[in-house]
Amino acid sequence: MTIAVCIKWVNYSGPVESDTPDERFAGFSFADQAALEWALRIAEKSADEVLVLTAGPVGAEAVLRDALSRGAHRAVRIDIDLTSDSSVIARSLVGAMSQARMVWCGDYSNDRGSGSVPSFIAAELNIDQALGLVALELPENANASFTAVRRLDGGRREQLLISGPAVLSVEGSTIRLRRASLKNTMSASKQEIQVITATGDRVETPALRPYRPRPRVTLAPIGLTALERVKHITDTSSSKGHGETVHAEPSVAATLILESLRKWGYLP
Amino acid sequence: MTDADIIVVGAGPAGSCAAIAAARSGKRVVLIERGPFPGSKNMYGGVIYPRILDELIPQWFETAPIQRWVIRRSTMVLSDTGALNIDYRSNAWGQAPYNGATAYRPDFDNWLAQQAVAAGADLICSTTVTGLLRDDQGRVCGVSTDRPDGDLTASVVIACDGVNSFLAKQAGLYPNANADNYTLGVKETLSLSKHIIDERFGVRDNQGVDIEILGGTSGVNGGGFIYTNLDTIAVGVVLKLSKLSAQKKRPEDIIAELKRHPAIAPLVEGGEVVEYSAHLIPEAGLEMMPKMVADGLLIAGDAAALCLAAGIWLEGVNFAMASGMYAGQSASAAIDASNVSAASLKSYTNRLNETFVLQDHKKLRKIPHLVLSDRVQHRYPAFVTGVVERMFRVDNPTPKPGVRRIVREERKKAGIKLSELVRDALTGLKGFG
Ligand SMILES: Cc1cc2nc3c(=O)[nH]c(=O)nc-3n(C[C@H](O)[C@H](O)[C@H](O)COP(=O)(O)OP(=O)(O)OC[C@H]3O[C@@H](n4cnc5c(N)ncnc54)[C@H](O)[C@@H]3O)c2cc1C
Numbered sequence: 001m002t003i004a005v006c007i008k009w010v011n012y013s014g015p016v017e018s019d020t021p022d023e024r025f026a027g028f029s030f031a032d033q034a035a036l037e038w039a040l041r042i043a044e045k046s047a048d049e050v051l052v053l054t055a056g057p058v059g060a061e062a063v064l065r066d067a068l069s070r071g072a073h074r075a076v077r078i079d080i081d082l083t084s085d086s087s088v089i090a091r092s093l094v095g096a097m098s099q100a101r102m103v104w105c106g107d108y109s110n111d112r113g114s115g116s117v118p119s120f121i122a123a124e125l126n127i128d129q130a131l132g133l134v135a136l137e138l139p140e141n142a143n144a145s146f147t148a149v150r151r152l153d154g155g156r157r158e159q160l161l162i163s164g165p166a167v168l169s170v171e172g173s174t175i176r177l178r179r180a181s182l183k184n185t186m187s188a189s190k191q192e193i194q195v196i197t198a199t200g201d202r203v204e205t206p207a208l209r210p211y212r213p214r215p216r217v218t219l220a221p222i223g224l225t226a227l228e229r230v231k232h233i234t235d236t237s238s239s240k241g242h243g244e245t246v247h248a249e250p251s252v253a254a255t256l257i258l259e260s261l262r263k264w265g266y267l268p
Numbered sequence: 269m270t271d272a273d274i275i276v277v278g279a280g281p282a283g284s285c286a287a288i289a290a291a292r293s294g295k296r297v298v299l300i301e302r303g304p305f306p307g308s309k310n311m312y313g314g315v316i317y318p319r320i321l322d323e324l325i326p327q328w329f330e331t332a333p334i335q336r337w338v339i340r341r342s343t344m345v346l347s348d349t350g351a352l353n354i355d356y357r358s359n360a361w362g363q364a365p366y367n368g369a370t371a372y373r374p375d376f377d378n379w380l381a382q383q384a385v386a387a388g389a390d391l392i393c394s395t396t397v398t399g400l401l402r403d404d405q406g407r408v409c410g411v412s413t414d415r416p417d418g419d420l421t422a423s424v425v426i427a428c429d430g431v432n433s434f435l436a437k438q439a440g441l442y443p444n445a446n447a448d449n450y451t452l453g454v455k456e457t458l459s460l461s462k463h464i465i466d467e468r469f470g471v472r473d474n475q476g477v478d479i480e481i482l483g484g485t486s487g488v489n490g491g492g493f494i495y496t497n498l499d500t501i502a503v504g505v506v507l508k509l510s511k512l513s514a515q516k517k518r519p520e521d522i523i524a525e526l527k528r529h530p531a532i533a534p535l536v537e538g539g540e541v542v543e544y545s546a547h548l549i550p551e552a553g554l555e556m557m558p559k560m561v562a563d564g565l566l567i568a569g570d571a572a573a574l575c576l577a578a579g580i581w582l583e584g585v586n587f588a589m590a591s592g593m594y595a596g597q598s599a600s601a602a603i604d605a606s607n608v609s610a611a612s613l614k615s616y617t618n619r620l621n622e623t624f625v626l627q628d629h630k631k632l633r634k635i636p637h638l639v640l641s642d643r644v645q646h647r648y649p650a651f652v653t654g655v656v657e658r659m660f661r662v663d664n665p666t667p668k669p670g671v672r673r674i675v676r677e678e679r680k681k682a683g684i685k686l687s688e689l690v691r692d693a694l695t696g697l698k699g700f701g
Contacts, residue, residue, distance in 0.1 A: 024305040024378060181417035185392055186298070 003048045004100040005039045007032040008109040009060035028063045030172025031106025037177045039104045040071045046142035049073040055080045055089045069180035069188035080198035090120030092198040105169040122167040131169040272298040275422040277397045279306035279381040281585045282569025282592035283428035287384035289596030297389040302396040307377025311545040314495035314502040315368045317586040333375035335497040336476025338368035346483035350653035351531030370476045408564035424599040426566045431548045433571035441558040449552035454519040455504030458539025462499045483649035486522045489640045551577045554629045561613045568595040578632040579639035594619040634699040651682035
């Protein structure tokens with residue numbers, strides 16, 4: 001079987017706004033590097049081949065050669081304009097990864113990526129997705145299920161049990177990509193890269209609007225002078241602030257503090 | 269069988285030219301560079317004299333990533349407040365076959381290395397060579413690198429790893445390395461609009477200016493430079509290492525002081541620093557040159573101290589390109605003759621001796637020392653500018669003094685003895701040929 005890794009050729013030197021990266025400063029993000037390393041580690045324990053894919057112009061083959069030098073077995077470049085819609089890119093990638101039992105991606109690319117390609121891939125393949133992983137524990141048996149931790153909004157975490165085919169996207173901090181050996185680096189420059197011309201249309205998605213909180217009515221400040229109005233808005237001079245001095249034993253004091261915080265609405 | 273015929277270490281100008289020459293003669297060449305791409309770790313002042321490329325890359329000027337063609341060369345002598353400027357302009361230098369050009373090293377070195385790749389060399393970046401491999405008889409037979417499984421064997425190794433070459437030192441070719449032979453080059457790249465640069469320096473289109481400066485280094489022995497790129501200018505100083513450390517001055521403060529000089533400030537005003545960089549220069553020329561050949565090993569460019577730093581001339585890239593090219597050719601010829609011993613590789617040093625590479629160094633042997641000497645550095649700028657100031661100052665109703673009197677008085681004021689002046693003039697005359 002195949003483990004597919006999708007990597008994107010980007011300017012890693014910073015927020016340079018360019019559709020075609022300067023080859024000298026281009027590579028693949030730490031997140032994509034981590035994805036490749038996880039795939040290589042799993043493949044070391046199983047008999048899977050690691051197929052690395054990128055979508056982009058000829059220059060993008062540099063990242064495929066880099067991946068080959070680090071141990072990937074096969075490389076495919078989808079010949080496509082880098083500014084194409086994520087859904088089109090995902091569909092083209094899926095078309096080139098038949099039989100993939102796992103797809104690894106970086107959580108999002110360096111060039112203002114939104115991380116949407118992995119979810120489009122999961123939708124295309126109709127398999128599970130585990131995106132934005134911050135920690136993984138690989139099992140001894142490469143085919144067994146394993147746990148991973150996913151980042152949620154507001155600093156929360158979600159633990160997932162991953163079994164069966166899935167698209168996984170990982171953060172760059174999860175693992176460090178191995179260094180290529182000298183011999184592999186030299187041979188990778190001569191290895192064949194399969195080139196596939198992109199096909200597929202844009203996937204129609206429901207129109208979404210950004211979340212906007214409901215407006216809160218605020219009364220106009222009262223006061224004759226600007227200073228009074230500012231004071232009214234900022235509330236700086238009123239003595240509404242909470243404060244109370246108590247003298248008590250520590251345990252009693254702690255209870256009082258908690259009660260007061262609850263009363264004032266700082267604690268539920 | 270070895271992994272390669274020739275390993276070239278370092279894809280600077282010397283390394284890439286060595287690789288081009290060797291690959292063109294049909295050899296299996298591996299060019300190893302520690303930076304992520306050729307030129308990424310390299311800096312210099314800013315002017316290349318690329319005519320030597322005529323031999324290697326005909327019509328190089330059509331594809332080389334040049335910023336501006338130098339059509340004005342100035343030499344400035346700065347005292348604390350005054351400046352004497354000798355300026356030469358030739359618009360003919362702005363047309364083929366050209367003379368000097370400003371270029372960014374990450375562009376130029378990368379372009380040159382791509383010529384080596386086009387000639388058939390394998391370029392391996394992000395790989396640091398950590399040592400030399402030797403066979404049972406002690407002959408160099410390859411290199412070790414910092415990559416896993418990183419040893420690579422070859423018939424000849426050409427070390428083009430720049431100033432402070434660890435490979436040449438490891439091969440025992442620098443038995444008495446001495447910090448006194450090196451200067452520290454420090455440079456700020458200032459961003460200015462093309463239009464402002466054109467106006468301030470009196471050039472247009474892609475015409476450029478090269479200004480070499482004596483004085484203006486805050487009392488530390490050395491010199492300064494200003495070069496124009498399309499929309500940046502390079503301002504820098506070259507400082508004698510031992511003096512810099514003895515005087516406990518910071519190089520960035522010295523550049524700041526130079527930029528405040530009344531003759532320099534109007535040229536650099538409003539420029540935003542977009543890059544600050546520093547690098548050593550092998551300054552002492554012939555005095556410090558090592559043996560350049562060992563069994564299975566050649567060294568070229570700055571690694572062999574071939575940079576020419578002789579006051580009004582700061583040329584290293586052309587010396588590196590030429591020596592690299594000759595090293596590549598000699599290594600290839602030695603392999604063809606199935607003899608890569610030091611004796612067989614000696615054709616390399618013969619070639620250096622026959623050409624400008626060592627002939628210029630021999631001719632100018634005394635100049636680096638003279639230019640960096642305390643007298644030339646600390647007394648001559650005030651003396652020269654003092655003489656000129658008085659020649660052009662009109663003190664009516666006092667009549668003009670004779671030039672001989674001015675020279676005598678200013679010489680005494682600067683504390684230079686007549687015998688010293690004569691001696692330095694003779695050394696200079698002899699040295700500059
Ligand atoms: C401030 C300053 C101003 C200068 N101004 C000028 C000027 O205006 N004109 C001019 O002609 N010259 C100038 N020079 C001199 C010029 O820069 C050098 O002479 C020239 O770069 C030498 O070329 P090279 O190829 O020998 O070495 P370098 O250009 O130093 O190249 C050495 C290469 O080897 C690589 N390397 C080093 N060690 C290893 C290793 N162990 N493994 C793998 N790779 C390695 C480096 O990354 C580098 O790419 C200036 C120098 C300085 C510092």
